Amino acid sequence: MLKEDILLVVDPRFPGGTSTAFAAEIDALKQNYTVAVCYTRASMFKGRPDNPAVLEAVERHKLPVYENQRPLSCRNIVLHNPVFLKFDSSFNQRFACQNLFVICHENLCTPQGDWGFNAAACFHLIERATIAQNYYIAPISPGNREGVEHAIHFLDRRWQILKFDWFNKCHFELLPPTQSPSDRRGRHSRPGHEKFPNTSAMAKLFPPHAQYCGILGSDSLGETFEQQSNVELLPFGTMAVAQFLQKFDFFIYYVNPMWQESFGRVLAEATAAGKLVITEHRLAKTFNNTVASAEIDDVDQLIEHYVNNPSAYQAQVIKAQSYLHNFSDASFLSKLNGVIA
Amino acid sequence: MLLVDILAQPDKTLTNELLSLSQLRAAGYNPSVSYEATEPLLQAQAYGLSKYKEPGEEAANTLIVLNANHLADDRAERIRNLKLCDNADVLLSAPDLDVNSHISLKNKYAIITGRTVSYLPSVTAGEAKHCATVSCGAPLNNLSNTKVPLCVLSPNISEDNQIWALQALSIDKQFDLRIITTGEGKQRLRGLLGNAPKIFHYSELSAVDLSCAQGILVVGQAPKKNSIAQAILMNSFVNGSVTINCSNAQLPPIDSAAVVGPHDLVHLPGYLQTSILPSLQILQEKSRQAIKPHLHSLQNVLAPMLGEPERSRAEDTSRTGEKKILFVPTNGVGLGHAQRCSIVASELHQQSMVNFAAFPSCIPMLTRYGFDTVPLVSRSAQLATPYANDLVNYHRIAANLNKGDTLVFDGGYVFDSIYRNIYEKQLHAIWIRRGLWQNTQNNSVALDREKAFNKVIVPLEALDALNQTISTGDHVYEVGPIAQHLELDVSQQQQIRARLAQQFQTPFRKLVVSMLGGGVAADRSAQLNTLCSYFEQQNDILHLVVIWPTAQVNPALYTWQNTKIVKTHHALPLIKSCDLLVSAVGYNTFHDVLYNAIPTLFVPQMASFMDDQAARATTASEAGLALDVEPTDFESLTYKIDEGLCPQTQASLTSALQSFNLPERGNQAAAEIISGAHNEHQ
Missing domain, CATH: 3.40.50.720 (NAD(P)-binding Rossmann-like Domain)
Known part of the structure; x- marks a missing residue:
């Protein structure tokens, strides 16, 4: 039995969100708990390098690291993102613990209710590798939770859904909203097709009559806005996000209807930067509907309303910002204490 | 959509x-x-x-x-x-x-x-x-056929005795046999069996066109990973064919519906005779009962996903309405194929149903004969691929035919456009195929495609020594030579000569007409110049160079005083009025000469892809029916002209031609075969 309170299990090669969230989680957990780390490597990331964000966080806190060692026994084991097992038929680890938490960074289901990946097989591998008293599946947002609630019917009965969301920890500096908002719109994301609604929806969200439209991560948009001089298309990674956010007042974020964000960290980031976020209803739930949400056809009208009512604009941004504390380390630790204390 | x-x-x-x-x-x-x-x-x-x-x-x-x-x-x-x-x-x-x-x-x-x-x-x-x-199987059209459709799929032909067994089946008149094998297998089978059995390689046509409806499918070797063979198997199964498994493997997913047959094909003919044919319908019914074909029907499987289909192939063929007869003459060296088709088409009862698809050079002639003609595209070095023109023709022909129409092709090489349309449109296909192919020609592809035609009409050569047997079978019909005949008495001939003298303002005593051909086959300008030069010195002779209106003329020809150029599709009245015809020896002109008793000096035109004109010239000459000269023998050419214009020679030639016992012309017989076949197919 490890002496630490919590053993974090992760494939250190996860690109993007999972590794960022993992690193932020170490910072949070270290405030209350002793933590160890287990690196496990699956075929999904074969040949890819370890993510520096993970390595730096582990190094910064001088955490003990276990790799190729089994069995590992700890009171609490937190396994991040089971999707990493999706190409494997075995999981070469053995764990024993009181509480096993499997954090679903990746949605288990699509908005249509289909599997997002072969989650049943991944959970089955984890079951076979672990002896635990409590098997928790931890969603990371309300939208993500819906998929878990759908999927759990297809999993072994030992699994139970954690009562609170294992959200991304957000430490953004809050900037004040502008006092004179204008119809300047923007969005940023990775460039994949899943991040964008279809062409006609994009044309409505970033119309020619807007004063300015900026899209960072526009790589896959092709010729969609070729004829529109008010649209600035910026390939992914060509501008720092903080700098980009200064270019507009409204952060307009809709994704492909056949896909959904697990959490929506970009919305929290834009809100913290003082931007008024308008998004789809299901994603607004992550923020307890404190960010504005609308049907695509109604976005123009909503922007016009806020442009004509700067005070309403500022009130809306401040309301959304005030909710961000729910994603703080303190909020997370208090919820976790309730389970593992 | x-x-x-x-x-x-x-x-x-x-x-x-x-x-x-x-x-x-x-x-x-x-x-x-x-x-x-x-x-x-x-x-x-x-x-x-x-x-x-x-x-x-x-x-x-x-x-x-x-x-x-x-x-x-x-x-x-x-x-x-x-x-x-x-x-x-x-x-x-x-x-x-x-x-x-x-x-x-x-x-x-x-x-x-x-x-x-x-x-x-x-x-x-x-x-x-x-x-x-x-x-899954797609629906096929069940064409009425007096024979039992028998398809042998993937036979094991590693041993010769298996091949002889297939030959035995191919000559059994109860069956309409087709053998489907690999490209290599086809080559081997053709090498041993010739063109008589219908042998296809897997990719020769679509699986739909190769499959067998309401017949017998013999599986020599199980399809394993061969998707085309698999589709043929399933198409044949769902269309009511009895499947006989002669392989040593199972045939999923319809194995339980298949009848086990002899592994050794040597026993297949006897097995079919004794065990299958007497109870064919019962076996077909049993096959249907053994496994539900609708489970493997593509329509049934797809309908829940794609909706009901707009139409099926079988429904398509059941449409009623007047069926067309489309003549497609190729353009060889001249317009011979088109002219022959027009002669036959003119004899048909179903004139209103006749249309042509022809190359541009033939269109004015066909239009003058009163036939609507769809233009085809000629091959050209300017096009991206050697077959680019035929690809367009494929669609033009398809667009002008409905399923079940009749197609009459006249040409030596059966283009893809013709071959594919016959199967895809399920046409009743007739091939007018004159003989006298040169021995050195490789006609294997053309003959391989003979299997697509329901009937082959072979217009015979009038001189029997020239006839050759290219293929045999119930589907081959020999008819007399297809030739024009023009009744023109002496006074009418005199009127034509008088009009010519008037039109060209050249009084003459003797009229010589040259029709040497040319174009892609050979450059005939040397022979023409020799003739023109010679006639320039003869003040009492008018020399007419007769060419098709679409042919190109060397401008130098217009400089001769005694030589005049005539562009016409109706050369017969001219050559029937002349004293001597100097001509190439294509099928049409040769028979026009014989059937209209025209004194002629033949100058054969030779190219590897043409018929054997030299043989015609020599045979006619040896029979005393014409004079002939080698195309390269310029010295003899003028002597032969002199000889041909000599009254005694002319009298001798005319007399020989008039007294020669020519076979009856085949124009009407060819038309009746087409007409009968067309009616039979309705």
Whole structure:
């Protein structure tokens, strides 16, 4: 039995969100708990390098690291993102613990209710590798939770859904909203097709009559806005996000209807930067509907309303910002204490 | 509208993709096809793909993606830009995938298309799992046939005695046999059996066109991974054929419905006679009972996903209405094929149904004869590929024919445009094929394609020594020579000569007409110059160079005083009025000469791809019916002219021609065969 309170299990090669969230989680957990780390490597990331964000966080806190060692026994084991097992038929680890938490960074289901990946097989591998008293599946947002609630019917009965969301920890500096908002719109994301609604929806969200439209991560948009001089298309990674956010007042974020964000960290980031976020209803739930949400056809009208009512604009941004504390380390630790204390 | 998008697989032929498309079409669906080739198409692929329209402005209500797993970024972008209805169904066809790839691919397509995505069903067949478009049977047309359709699929022909067994079947008149094998196998079978059995290689036609309805399918070797053989098996099965398994393997998914046959094909003829033919209908019914064919019918499997098909191939052929007769003469060296067709077509009772599809050089002539003619495109070095013109012709011919129409082809080489349309449109096909092919010619491809024709009309040569047997069988009909005949008495001939003298303001005593041919076969300017030069010194002779109106003329010819150029499609009155004809020895002119008793000096035109003109010239000369001279013997040419213009020679030639016992002309007989066949096919 490890002496630490919590053993974090992760494939250190996860690109993007999972590794960022993992690193932020170490910072949070270290405030209350002793933590160890287990690196496990699956075929999904074969040949890819370890993510520096993970390595730096582990190094910064001088955490003990276990790799190729089994069995590992700890009171609490937190396994991040089971999707990493999706190409494997075995999981070469053995764990024993009181509480096993499997954090679903990746949605288990699509908005249509289909599997997002072969989650049943991944959970089955984890079951076979672990002896635990409590098997928790931890969603990371309300939208993500819906998929878990759908999927759990297809999993072994030992699994139970954690009562609170294992959200991304957000430490953004809050900037004040502008006092004179204008119809300047923007969005940023990775460039994949899943991040964008279809062409006609994009044309409505970033119309020619807007004063300015900026899209960072526009790589896959092709010729969609070729004829529109008010649209600035910026390939992914060509501008720092903080700098980009200064270019507009409204952060307009809709994704492909056949896909959904697990959490929506970009919305929290834009809100913290003082931007008024308008998004789809299901994603607004992550923020307890404190960010504005609308049907695509109604976005123009909503922007016009806020442009004509700067005070309403500022009130809306401040309301959304005030909710961000729910994603703080303190909020997370208090919820976790309730389970593992 | 159904749209099929094909994702290219590197280094792969489009075999399964084209197979899926043709099966879909046979099942009554009419897909548009979107395909971006990564490398130049092979000829068969180009013909296969060209049958499907490209996506237009209309939004598709169903999208099928073939090879869906080959999704690169650029292709994703292409699919994303396809025009789809808001509620369009997206169906994927992909090989066996593991569960994660299966889920992941489906989700990718959902994101790209913004639509709900599912997979086309697939069925394990042979040793592979195939998409329903391959593993389910499409409807075929049950053409009325007095013989039992018998298809031998993938026979084991490693031993000669197996091949002789197939030969025994091929001469059994109870069966309409077709053998389907590999390209190599076909070559070996043809080498031993010749052209008599109908032998096809797997990719020669679509599986739909190769399959067997309401007959007997003998499986020599199980299809295993051969998707075309699998489709033929399933097409034949769902269309009521008894399947006889002569292989030593099972035939999933219909093994229980198959009858076990002899592994050794030597026993097959006897087995068919004793065990199958006497109870064929009972066995067909048993086969239907043993396993429900509707479970394996492509229409039934796809209908829940694609809706009911617009039409099926079988329904298509049952349409009533007046059937057309389309004559398609090739353009050889001259207009001989077109002229021969026009002579035959003029004799047909069903004049209102007759149309032509012909090359531009033939059109004015055919129009003058009163036939509506669809223009075909000639081969040209300017075109991207050697077959580019034929690809256009393929579609022009197809557009002018309905299923069940009659096609009459006259030519030496059966183009893909002709061959494919015969099967795809289920035409009643007749080949007018004159003989006298040169021994050095390789006609194996042309003769191989004879199997597509229901009837072959062989217009005989008037001089029997020139006749040769190219192929035999019940379908080959020999008719007398196809030739024109013109009644022209002496006074009418004098009137024509007087008009010529007046028109050309050249009084003459003797009239010589030259029709030496030319064009692609040979340059005849040296012979013409020799003739013109010679006649320039003869003040009492008018020399007419008669050519087709579309032929090109060397301007130098216009400088001669005694030589005049006449462009006409109606040369017969002129040559019948002349004192001497100097002519090439093509089939038509040769027989015009014989049947109209015209004193002639033959100057054969020779090229490797032509008929044997020298043989005609020599035979006629030896029979005393004409003079002849070698095309390169310029010295003798003028002597022969002198000889031909000598009154004694003329009298001798005329007398010999008039007294020669010529066979009856075959114009009407050919027309009756076509007419009868056409009526029989209605």
